[in-house]
Amino acid sequence: MTLVRLPFKTAAALAAAGAALVLGSTMLPWTWTSSFPGDLTVAFYPAGNQLITLVSAVLALLFAVAALSGPRFAVLPAGRAARALRGACFGVAACTLYGVAAIAWELGGVANWEPGAYVAAVGSLLALAGALALPADGEAVPIAWRLPAAVEIAAVLVLVFGGMLLLSYGLATEHTEQFLAFCLAAGFAVRAVKESGLPGPVKDMFTRRRYATGVAALVAAVGFALVQTGDAYTSLAANILVFGAVALGLNIVVGLSGLLDLGYVAFLGVGAYVAALVSGSTYSRFAGEPLPFWAAMLAGMVVAVIAGVIIGAPTLRVRGDYLAIVTLGFGEIFRILVNNLDGISGPHVTNGPNGIPNIPDLVVLGYDFGEEHHFLGLTIGRFANYYLLLIAVIAFVVFVFHRVADSRIGRAWVAIREDETAAEAMGINGYRFKLLAFGLGAALAGLAGTVQAHVTTTVTPDQYQFLSTAPPNSAFLLAAVVLGGMGTVSGPLVGGFLLFVVPEKFEFFADKQLLLFGATLILMMRLRPEGLVPSRQARLEFHEEEIADAEAHAAVGREPAGVKA
Structure with missing residues (x-):
């Protein structure tokens, strides 16, 4: 027609x-x-x-x-x-x-x-x-x-x-x-x-x-928390920032290094459990005087790095689908391990499937994150406090990502992602650099986990699975990186925001979130395979002919009158 x-x-x-x-x-x-x-x-x-x-x-x-x-x-x-x-x-x-x-x-x-x-x-x-x-x-x-x-x-x-x-x-x-x-x-x-x-x-x-x-972005993000009159949206925003911080860490492993990690949410769980164990909760195996937050944060990052090295050292010599299967197994091993450390099936450390509830709120320099605070006539509630803390965490993660991506290490990761054999032929130690990516990604996920434990006040094994009906989980984290755009800063944040918010807002999809998730990925593969916020390299790879035509048209437009292309 x-x-x-x-x-x-x-x-x-x-x-x-x-x-x-x-x-x-x-x-x-x-x-x-x-x-x-x-x-x-x-x-x-x-x-x-x-x-x-x-x-x-x-x-x-x-x-x-x-x-x-x-x-x-x-x-x-x-x-x-x-x-x-x-x-x-x-x-x-x-x-x-x-x-x-x-x-x-x-x-x-x-x-x-x-x-x-x-x-x-x-x-x-x-x-x-x-x-x-x-x-x-x-x-x-x-x-x-x-x-x-x-x-x-x-x-x-x-x-x-x-x-x-x-x-x-x-x-x-x-x-x-x-x-x-x-x-x-x-x-x-x-x-x-x-x-x-x-x-x-x-x-x-x-x-x-x-x-x-x-x-401007930092001021606008802070202003969002200050103008909220309740916890309804700041709680959602805080959870989105946790998800976004972990997705940025995964972007180092997947987006920069090209390593398919299907068990990344386990590193978030490592950080959360470490923070919960040293938080002073009465349900913690190490109940007592809580560690200062900076010490708990460092402990969560260090233990997450150790876990990353333990899983990466023997497995990063394999590639592609084999690495994906191994990391998927690691994610399940972590969940089963913390499930069995209940004093019955194993040592009494994590309370098994009951997890560690009643995690107290943070108190940093006398500032109680669980209390309302009033500033210039504005009320800052509990979730707004954690939202502002997570803004600082996101800023730190973005700083690390930028500095690493623009460094010699970042260029080595990109070379390994594009062709590991060619990178090794040029003198790059692929194994060492992949292990470094795994460790850094694990550290950033552990950092996010230490904050998440206090935001949710409870950590349980079921929160850290490969696939569940609600994020965060490994499948949704990977989808956030791919959907937003691999190798960019804003891409995983945009992807994480969409994957977290859309199921929350579409109430009639409450029991069909995986259907919505699959349909979204299919549409993305068809309409925008490079992601919502692609890197320049990804845009060139997927739209090489279109970009070449546009540049040729621009070149013709700049030629003097009377000159033909």
Whole structure:
């Protein structure tokens, strides 16, 4: 079937008219009853799904204005504007039609629609028709601009804090209907912005202002904890940071060194059990005066490194699937071992399947992490305290990752990952460097485990399995690295965030999380095999032809007039 193509301005105007209708519909009631989550019964007060639709419609209108602007006032090249408008209109149609369809489905038919829902449905269909009627994609002309330093720093701050606000809004969505609409709108918005060509110069700007970016990200992350009024989201955020810290450690083993480790969660368990045993818990075999946190942290890291060396020394001479099987066995051995150290099947150390409960909260320099603290009129609760501590842990792990990845050791790891035989032929001791990667990754996981023990207040063997219905586990950690992007810093953090949050928000997938997990991996392999935040090398490997075409096009555009490619 061939789509009907309209003149560019006609199709863009149709898409703009549809987006304007959708925008107006958010000021009208969508349904008559507050039974649908979000209370969409009030006029001139967008809420729930209406608010998400409103933002999507505004984005589509902005791209429509950019597309309809003449050459004299053009903000984006015509081809880029058309691509962005199409993606934005798809987002408007997706989140709007989902919202009105959900009303009809949950309340029992379209009779529950109010005028706003009808206007929204018609407007979204018009926007979709305009997007489909746009002429075939024009040339994706590269965009290149550079702003004054002060303007770029201000833009970095605005973008970082804006991203944090969007993230906070997504976490704060109370209902599955609203979260799914948010995911649809955010996904198509990202696609539209990518098609506009803006990510290129924005990425260059963040690279030039990397110190401002780091400071802004740190301030925004700290600000998230300070503005929370309860523990609901800070507890989720703290667990995400634990998961992200462990995923970053695994990224050294898998992403940089290319070693497939299927039992990595055991190192997290080693750190957690060491911290629990020296925490002063009455259920600990070594109950008594607790060690200071810095001592417990070092003990957890050291024991995790020893465990990594013990498992790595005899096994790292094997490669590929054989190494994966051995590490999988190590993960199961750890779980069985702590399960049997109950005083019956073995020595009395870990309380067996009962684990070590009632782990006391940390007290560092007189600051009790279990108590609420008040600062400048703000209340910092228990999970906010641990969240802020984990921010410091993440900053340390990122620092270590950066320093190691850019060093001679990091380059040796990359060489081993690409071709171990060739690396050894060039004089790299593959065994020694792989053992070093294993030990460093284990140390970072042990560090995260020492904090996790105090966050959860209980450690049990069942928390550290290869595969379970909830993270952290080895399969989800590996998926976070692959999903986010191997060999990068932000990739595992993004992957860990998605794998932790999505099952939490999709309540109807409570008993089908593994199905959702498998479907996500299949889609990633098909649509973005390099990961959500790929390294430059991965992007070149998977999109070599596309990048070569874009560079050739850019080179032709730079040639003097009258010169043909």
